[in-house]
Amino acid sequence: MAKTKQFKTESQKLLHLMTHSIYTQKEIFLRELISNASDAIDKRHYLSLTDSSIPTDTYEIWLTPNAKDRTLVVADNGIGFTEKELIENLGTIAQSGSKSFLEKIEQKDVDIIGQFGVGFYSAFMVSDKVIVETKSPYSNTGYRWSSKGESSYTIEEIEREEIGTTIILQLRDDDEENEEDFTKFTSEYTLKSLVKKYSDYVRYPINMMIEKKEKEKSTQVKETLNQMTPIWKRSKQDIKPEDMNQFYKHQFNDFEDPLKVIHTNVEGMLTYTALLFIPKKPAFDFYSEHYEKGLQLYTKGVFIQDKNKELIPDYFKFVKGLVDSADLSLNISREMLQHDRQLKKIASHLEKKIKSELENMMLHDRDQYIEFYEAYKTTLKYGIYDQYGLNKEKLQDLIMFQTNKSDDYISFKDYIERKPEEQKAIYYATGKTKQSILSLPQMDIMKENGYEVLLFTEDIDEFMIQVLQNYQDVPFKSVQQGESDLIDDTKKEDLKEKEKENKDILKAIKKALKEKVKDVKLSARLKESAVCLVSGEGLSLEMEKILKQMPNQTDLKADRILEINPDHDLFKALQKIYEVDAKKIDGYASILYHQALLIEGLPIEDPTEFSNNLVKLMIESSKS
Numbered sequence: 001m002a003k004t005k006q007f008k009t010e011s012q013k014l015l016h017l018m019t020h021s022i023y024t025q026k027e028i029f030l031r032e033l034i035s036n037a038s039d040a041i042d043k044r045h046y047l048s049l050t051d052s053s054i055p056t057d058t059y060e061i062w063l064t065p066n067a068k069d070r071t072l073v074v075a076d077n078g079i080g081f082t083e084k085e086l087i088e089n090l091g092t093i094a095q096s097g098s099k100s101f102l103e104k105i106e107q108k109d110v111d112i113i114g115q116f117g118v119g120f121y122s123a124f125m126v127s128d129k130v131i132v133e134t135k136s137p138y139s140n141t142g143y144r145w146s147s148k149g150e151s152s153y154t155i156e157e158i159e160r161e162e163i164g165t166t167i168i169l170q171l172r173d174d175d176e177e178n179e180e181d182f183t184k185f186t187s188e189y190t191l192k193s194l195v196k197k198y199s200d201y202v203r204y205p206i207n208m209m210i211e212k213k214e215k216e217k218s219t220q221v222k223e224t225l226n227q228m229t230p231i232w233k234r235s236k237q238d239i240k241p242e243d244m245n246q247f248y249k250h251q252f253n254d255f256e257d258p259l260k261v262i263h264t265n266v267e268g269m270l271t272y273t274a275l276l277f278i279p280k281k282p283a284f285d286f287y288s289e290h291y292e293k294g295l296q297l298y299t300k301g302v303f304i305q306d307k308n309k310e311l312i313p314d315y316f317k318f319v320k321g322l323v324d325s326a327d328l329s330l331n332i333s334r335e336m337l338q339h340d341r342q343l344k345k346i347a348s349h350l351e352k353k354i355k356s357e358l359e360n361m362m363l364h365d366r367d368q369y370i371e372f373y374e375a376y377k378t379t380l381k382y383g384i385y386d387q388y389g390l391n392k393e394k395l396q397d398l399i400m401f402q403t404n405k406s407d408d409y410i411s412f413k414d415y416i417e418r419k420p421e422e423q424k425a426i427y428y429a430t431g432k433t434k435q436s437i438l439s440l441p442q443m444d445i446m447k448e449n450g451y452e453v454l455l456f457t458e459d460i461d462e463f464m465i466q467v468l469q470n471y472q473d474v475p476f477k478s479v480q481q482g483e484s485d486l487i488d489d490t491k492k493e494d495l496k497e498k499e500k501e502n503k504d505i506l507k508a509i510k511k512a513l514k515e516k517v518k519d520v521k522l523s524a525r526l527k528e529s530a531v532c533l534v535s536g537e538g539l540s541l542e543m544e545k546i547l548k549q550m551p552n553q554t555d556l557k558a559d560r561i562l563e564i565n566p567d568h569d570l571f572k573a574l575q576k577i578y579e580v581d582a583k584k585i586d587g588y589a590s591i592l593y594h595q596a597l598l599i600e601g602l603p604i605e606d607p608t609e610f611s612n613n614l615v616k617l618m619i620e621s622s623k624s
């Protein structure tokens, strides 16, 4: 008895789109079905290697058109479906490709349909009814799934011996008004050219019985329509960029062309081909823990594994692609140790290759590199920080920052090359945005000296720099931390003198602020600003902010040093107030400290105290 079941809501939406599609490139349904058939054969073959209950076969995909019945049959001897799989795989959309397609299409961009792996449901673009007859090696009986692409489908048991899947498409009637021709999908010529166009590189034979006329007699002869050479096995000159892009989008579920293709053939002790892609944008789950890095692994064109993690280091985890090596035997588990060594070697080659391609891009195609860098900079920086800096040498030359002097990104190497010789450090400043850094009081002295400052706006930046420490022996130095080294000896002497003269007032301010600050000093780095807050040499204020957001880290605090500009009118005012009524300095100290916190983007510790002091000051000034 056939059971009727309802499609899940998302499937219904997708089906509705397919059946009502005004999209012109409906022919892609064939590519989708053939690709599913090929994946199903891959799966069967792979499982048969380790599970003796799964028989192997001569793997083939068959197309059988029938013009009289208006049907097209796509058959494979792949893994087939169990009943549960029919419900799960054809009754719901679990696939990321289809999901992201649905999201995009909901934004009304109908024309992108062909760029997606829209999968099985695309059959409904050309069919009134789709029947799937199938048998899995894991079930004793066969099943028939059928649907008209509306809200429901039926499933029933059938007698079927051979493992695999047969998909019968009942083609729609032609629609002359809209110039839609579905009859053509029963024509030998159309099917042949569609296979050539979309599925030529499928690794299994796509066969069709072709009518051959000899003399008066016509006979049916089996013909294989595809070349079966995987795209990565073809010579580079013969691959059109559109074909490569199409292959990427389909194989790796992206709807945009890749930013960069790296196609490499290595021969020698270890022979392999690698086809690597850098996506234009990180995958939608890239920053989640669900993201799985890895490359597909093939041996002699036969699929072995989907995401081999060993082939790609974490800091290049955005790279997608595949490796095909004749040196790997199919039975990976039996020879794991041997493979481990071979895979490690391939991984190490690939890592160098990716790095050199990126360095090349940085040198010769800055625009493309910046597009790449803006998409993946956090991952590269994290790669430097990770494992106590184990990989810092490999990655440091790929890092770039904007500076106070230019909107262009520059590398550490660029910085060193253009800094004045007498400058002994690579300066950086940290903040939420470029603008907030540029207006930091500590930037005054940098501006005056004409020094270039790297602008750190990502959380990871300072942590990365702690690990790097220096570049080509030039140390990194924060303009917001520790003593400024830009002050010459005479200025230092001068400052010491002033601090001596103002010893009492500085002491009084420090006393008023209690444990809030470690010290109160006069500053030589400030020009226009009255105060700033700097941290000691250890933890910086920015790092404190980040650590505070993490669980169980709340008591970590940077040493705060309040610096006051002795040449600012405000300091003169403070001196006057202190002379007249020393007690009044407490309120002023609190306001100054809170102002410095605000400038640094730190939270006001005691908003009521801050506000009360301001109010008091306003009232007093109205009296005088």
Ligand SMILES: Nc1ncnc2c1ncn2[C@@H]1O[C@H](COP(=O)(O)OP(=O)(O)OP(=O)(O)O)[C@@H](O)[C@H]1O
Binding pocket: 032, 036, 037, 040, 076, 078, 079, 080, 081, 089, 090, 095, 096, 097, 098, 099, 117, 118, 119, 120, 121, 165, 253
């Ligand atoms: N010919 C087939 N034989 C066995 N299983 C199949 C076959 N066709 C489809 N399937 C199963 O049905 C699932 C859904 O297929 P569908 O084409 O909708 O998505 P997909 O190809 O997995 O992903 P996407 O097309 O979104 O990249 C597949 O993942 C696969 O498990």
